[in-house]
Amino acid sequence: MLVDLTEYHRPTEMARAASLLARERPVTVPLGGATALCGGAAVGVEAVVDLGGLELDFIRAESDGLSIGAMTTLQDLVENRATRSFRSGVIAASARSSATRGLRNAATVGGTLAAGGLARADLPVVLLALDARVRVLGLDGQERWLAMAECTDGLPARGIIVEVSVPGPSRSGPGAGGAEPGAPGLPPPPAGAAFMRVGRTVSDPSLVHVAAAVDSVPDGGCAVRLACGGVGWAPVRAVAVEAELRGSDLDDGTVRRALERDLALTPPPSDFRASSTYREAVARVLARRAIRQACALAAGAHPSLGDAG
Ligand SMILES: Cc1cc2nc3c(=O)[nH]c(=O)nc-3n(C[C@H](O)[C@H](O)[C@H](O)COP(=O)(O)OP(=O)(O)OC[C@H]3O[C@@H](n4cnc5c(N)ncnc54)[C@H](O)[C@@H]3O)c2cc1C
Structure with missing residues (x-):
């Protein structure tokens, strides 16, 4: 008030x-x-x-x-x-x-x-x-x-x-400025994004949430931007994972290996809602799923948004 x-x-x-x-x-x-x-x-x-x-x-x-x-x-x-x-x-x-x-x-x-x-x-x-x-x-x-x-x-x-x-993909893609993916007349490069969350209930704040954006890079392969956070855990980019994955074709084995790295510079916090270990484990699972979904969308699958209610 x-x-x-x-x-x-x-x-x-x-x-x-x-x-x-x-x-x-x-x-x-x-x-x-x-x-x-x-x-x-x-x-x-x-x-x-x-x-x-x-x-x-x-x-x-x-x-x-x-x-x-x-x-x-x-x-x-x-x-x-x-x-x-x-x-x-x-x-x-x-x-x-x-x-x-x-x-x-x-x-x-x-x-x-x-x-x-x-x-x-x-x-x-x-x-x-x-x-x-x-x-x-x-x-x-x-x-x-x-x-x-x-x-x-x-x-x-x-x-x-x-x-x-x-x-959009043309400017945000790590290739922006390289092969001019957003140049007039050219279609945007393949790109996909996904967002995943885990909360105690659907309407409760997220204990862990993860977002991934996948873009193609001009010199071949893909690049991903990965962010994770949750209630009491301000969102951070998983830069070490991103660097490891740059230029790869984001196959499941490569993604799994990259996700063994630290997701953030400091571990997620522990509080009454969830321990640091739990959040980190869930973040890795969500990150893998988000990257996989973003790749599928980049390859032409269509997201299901449900109704706008
Ligand atoms: C009972 C309750 C439940 C809530 N549950 C949730 C929830 O489930 N999920 C959730 O996300 N949030 C929740 N909130 C928090 C709140 O609703 C969110 O933070 C909301 O997104 C704030 O947006 P607003 O536009 O109403 O901001 P305001 O209340 O108008 O402002 C919030 C703060 O931002 C500043 N501010 C506002 N606009 C600007 C601007 N353009 N530039 C700079 N500063 C600005 C204000 O000065 C103030 O400090 C809850 C709050 C209450 C009271």
């Missing part, structure tokens, strides 16, 4: 929003869908800047990827035709499992990323595997693009998340 709230602002210009947020007093924060701010204990927040007047609720299919406005709700991601078809539908699938329908109708992409681990959402692990970038307006009025890896547990500095840009 916003028990200390004394001011509410709904600016229609970004510069005005940034200047309101830059004030030292009253203590002012951005307002997205308000699910965390109103549902949690937002003690000490004296003013909010509602971002709803800034026209940030959009999903645009661009020639080189997908652009998602910060005020887009998680339910919009579930229902939108572009997100349901983009990169095997993993953005729509992870938005859907991030929260219950009631929360998804209000919770925004920007609020979910800014809340970091508090959101307990599945979306960030998928955005990390897809190599997304986040456009942030700093309170000094300067815009910056941050790699998703810098935002996996919230924003590194105060600012307004404006947009998330997710590259």
